[in-house]
Amino acid sequence: MDPITNSDAIILQFDAKKSTIVIGGGILPSLSSLIPYSQWDVIVAIVSNTVYTLHKDIVDRSLASIGAIPLTYHDSEQNKSYAYAEEYFNQLLENHCTRNSLLMGIGGGVTTDFAGYVASAYMRGVDVVYIPTTLLAMVDASIGGKVAVNVKAGKNIVGHFHQPEYIIIDIDFLHTLPLSEWRCGMAEIVKHALVGDSTTLKLLLNKEIRYGHIDNSLFNCINSSVRFKASVVEKDEYEKSLRAILNYGHTVGHAIESLFEYTISHGDAVSVGMLVESYISLKEGMPGADFDFIRDILSTYSLLPQISFDPRQIVNHMMYDKKNIKGKIRFVLLESIGKPIVGREVSDALVMEALNFYLTIVGR
Numbered sequence: 001m002d003p004i005t006n007s008d009a010i011i012l013q014f015d016a017k018k019s020t021i022v023i024g025g026g027i028l029p030s031l032s033s034l035i036p037y038s039q040w041d042v043i044v045a046i047v048s049n050t051v052y053t054l055h056k057d058i059v060d061r062s063l064a065s066i067g068a069i070p071l072t073y074h075d076s077e078q079n080k081s082y083a084y085a086e087e088y089f090n091q092l093l094e095n096h097c098t099r100n101s102l103l104m105g106i107g108g109g110v111t112t113d114f115a116g117y118v119a120s121a122y123m124r125g126v127d128v129v130y131i132p133t134t135l136l137a138m139v140d141a142s143i144g145g146k147v148a149v150n151v152k153a154g155k156n157i158v159g160h161f162h163q164p165e166y167i168i169i170d171i172d173f174l175h176t177l178p179l180s181e182w183r184c185g186m187a188e189i190v191k192h193a194l195v196g197d198s199t200t201l202k203l204l205l206n207k208e209i210r211y212g213h214i215d216n217s218l219f220n221c222i223n224s225s226v227r228f229k230a231s232v233v234e235k236d237e238y239e240k241s242l243r244a245i246l247n248y249g250h251t252v253g254h255a256i257e258s259l260f261e262y263t264i265s266h267g268d269a270v271s272v273g274m275l276v277e278s279y280i281s282l283k284e285g286m287p288g289a290d291f292d293f294i295r296d297i298l299s300t301y302s303l304l305p306q307i308s309f310d311p312r313q314i315v316n317h318m319m320y321d322k323k324n325i326k327g328k329i330r331f332v333l334l335e336s337i338g339k340p341i342v343g344r345e346v347s348d349a350l351v352m353e354a355l356n357f358y359l360t361i362v363g364r
């Protein structure tokens, strides 16, 4: 396998600050030259315990090079909680963190969301830097400034928009990523490609992106997917309009996840959602060739999971979802690949038909 020779930097200009994204392979040991660490009085890093166990040497060396204190975090949706955040507020205080300190989040999206939330609330907000270590956190969760924790009543209910100062993406972390987590990230990469990321779409067609191959092709794919998400959030920082296109596949996806009480992965749920919502798009006028193409891409990247469900239950779930306005189900549909339309109302009957279609193609 060729070594990764590429690296790139992206600067995003937001309302109140700029965020810098650096992407490369094996860049973590150069952390002290990537961020201006001497500008903060204390640096504390919340590190996923899994990532810390797998990558301890490199994480320790990199944190030592900037004088950062590691605090491990048992990353799970249960611990991405409002209640658990208090533990870390206390630990920051014990480590003498002030308004001028830096918090870092090193791990998957659970860890970056949690660290981001803690940073956004501690002393009315301190700077945060992310080092995402899952494919999903690299291309999705760490970008865009949405930070949140869960409460008993629901996921991601308490949070803020709090942009990170830096996002350092070292794709070498992906050497240890399990296949199931890889597929979650690939689902979001495919989603970006279908709603307008034409550069990644072309790369996906080359079929050079493979699990376990941490090479220049993967670097190019992650880089273009990150650039796409960054360009969308830069144009709509507070999610008032354009950002909604990123919900493609997620109306059905969220309903499936919640109906299964989060026992199936977000990636699997969204993958089903993308095919189902493409079927609805087809019936609403998307060209047949585009539908076939989407089905092929999902199949190539193993994103047609063998899940069985009751379509009626899913429709009911969507109808009564608290987030839907007056019981109307709204979708992001595709006019064609790369041309999303948001807020489209669809009849229950068509949603049922699309869900049933999914079951027939996966043989359930």
Ligand SMILES: NC(=O)c1ccc[n+]([C@@H]2O[C@H](COP(=O)([O-])OP(=O)(O)OC[C@H]3O[C@@H](n4cnc5c(N)ncnc54)[C@H](O)[C@@H]3O)[C@@H](O)[C@H]2O)c1
Binding pocket: 048, 050, 051, 054, 075, 076, 077, 080, 107, 108, 109, 110, 111, 113, 133, 134, 135, 136, 137, 140, 141, 142, 143, 144, 145, 146, 147, 148, 156, 173, 174, 175, 176, 177, 178, 181, 184
């Ligand atoms: N803020 C946003 O805009 C946004 C967007 C999408 C998702 N999210 C959030 O992100 C979270 C999901 O993120 P995720 O999919 O990264 O899950 P995760 O953080 O739970 O990571 C998945 C698993 O992989 C492990 N892991 C992390 N890096 C690893 C590595 N390099 N090698 C081996 N194992 C590793 C983790 O310990 C965990 O067990 C959800 O809580 C979701 O709400 C946020």
Ligand SMILES: [Zn+2]
Binding pocket: 188, 250, 266, 270
């Ligand atoms: Zn998602």
